[in-house]
Amino acid sequence: NTMAIGVAVGDSPVGPFKDAIGKPLYDGSWDYIDPTVYIDDDGRAYLYWGNPNIYYAELNEDMISLKGEVGKLEQTVESFGAPNPEKRAKGVKYKDTYTEGPWLHKREGKYYLLYAAGGVPEHIAYSMSDGPLGPWKYMGEIMPLQDTGSFTNHCGVIDYKGNSYFFYHTGKLPGGGGFGRSAAVEQFKYNADGTFPIINATREGVLPVGTLNPYERVEAETIAFSEGVKSEPNAKTGIYISEIHNGDYIKVREVDFGNKSPKRFTATVASALRGGTLEVRTDSISGPLMAELTIPSTGGWECWKTLQADMLKPVTGIQDIYFVFKGRKGCKLFNFDWYKFNR
CATH class of the missing domain: 2.60.120.260 (Galactose-binding domain-like)
Structure with a gap:
């Protein structure tokens, strides 16, 4: 009768996986969804999750237990475009609102927290910080609201072979929709000051970074x-x-x-x-x-x-x-x- 964060382990990134501890890693509230994990340069691992609140905790080195207490970020207009849900005034139009699906990563000493925003339907926005736990500064939209065929949109970002890639989800495949979503990816370049450009959904996909050898398995x-x-x-x-x-x-x-x-x-x-x-x-x-x-x-x-x-x-x-x-x-x-x- 509640939501929970689970943890599974495997010997490969694609599984097979099995439950690691036989119980929830953390549970007790209906807004405990959408976990993301980031391992910092010093080896410390951070877990973020939540809708419509933003929760965080540090993971132990075993990656299957929490280190210390769970915290909840204080949302403000300056940090996420709007105050915490219980502090939002009815009828007030805020710059933005955190919704769910956080994604934490780091680049050139700066920390980025990307998330689904705006309620339903969702767009992607982000905040930046000098540390993994904040304080955060709201930076604006990355993928504005558009026709993705889905009322939600969650994201992730990686760098690979000198290129930056923005992953998100759509309902554009045959039979897709808000509850039938597929992963999509766009290639992008950070702005000179390290901020994100506006990224729009396309059908083209990304440019190749190599070739495939058909004479090997x-x-x-x-x-x-x-x-x-x-x-x-x-x-x-x-x-x-x-x-x-x-x-x-x-x-x-x-x-x-x-x-x-x-x-x-x-x-x-x-x-x-x-x-x-x-x-x-x-x-x-x-x-x-x-x-x-x-x-x-x-x-x-x-x-x-x-x-x-x-x-x-x-x-x-x-x-x-x-x-x-x-x-x-x-x-x-x-x-x-x-x-x-x-x-």
């Missing part, structure tokens, strides 16, 4: 874009692609085939039913057909079989490729674990 969950499919974990197999139905597809960008075309396509798949067909195409889901793999029943959804198909069309250079799945309409066709091309 590539996990099927290496995806630039997809429709219909899902991923599942297995302790023995690892992550694989499931829920493949007729018409679903996976797009993989920047595949470097070099100056000599491969001769064969190899994939590891599994099917408990009659299987289907895996088409490998370039340019689009209806583009030139490079290879076509006929997949039979393998005896089970995790009874894996490695199959090969000859290339139907030579391909060289850097290409975007599409795995297009075909078969009996309405039923699950097969699972897809990994693939490679063979010279």
Whole structure:
């Protein structure tokens, strides 16, 4: 009869995970949601959470217990655009209001607390500080309210290979909405003074930072874009692609085939039913057909079989490729674990 913060552990960032302590890490209030963790340069770890209040605590080195007392930030117009919820005056229009979904990170000695703001529907705003616990200064919006297909919007930020990326969520995929959200990402550059620029949602995605080698084993969950499919974990197999139905597809960008075309396509798949067909195409889901793999029943959804198909069309250079799945309409066709091309 309340919300709680739980903690799970795993040997990999993608799991499998298990409950670490057999009880909530912290519970007792309906606004205990949306936890985020930041580990500072000195190794100290901080936990933030809450809607519509902002709670914080330090984690012990074991990362599964709290160090000291839980605190609640004092929201003010200066720190978050509006005072704490119980102090807000009815009918007053404030600069902004913290709602939920905090994200804490650090860059060049400055701390950033990003969060969903404005109530419902939500936009993304942020505050900055010289320390992980404040005092905070409200800085403004990052992603203004716009058509994301969802009434909520939560975010995260990372730097990778010299680039900065802003993650958020949308309801734009088929079947999506406010309670059916998907992750999206935009590349951005901080302003010269370290503040955020305005970031808008797009369909283009981010620029590539490298190429993919198709002559080594590539996990099927290496995806630039997809429709219909899902991923599942297995302790023995690892992550694989499931829920493949007729018409679903996976797009993989920047595949470097070099100056000599491969001769064969190899994939590891599994099917408990009659299987289907895996088409490998370039340019689009209806583009030139490079290879076509006929997949039979393998005896089970995790009874894996490695199959090969000859290339139907030579391909060289850097290409975007599409795995297009075909078969009996309405039923699950097969699972897809990994693939490679063979010279």
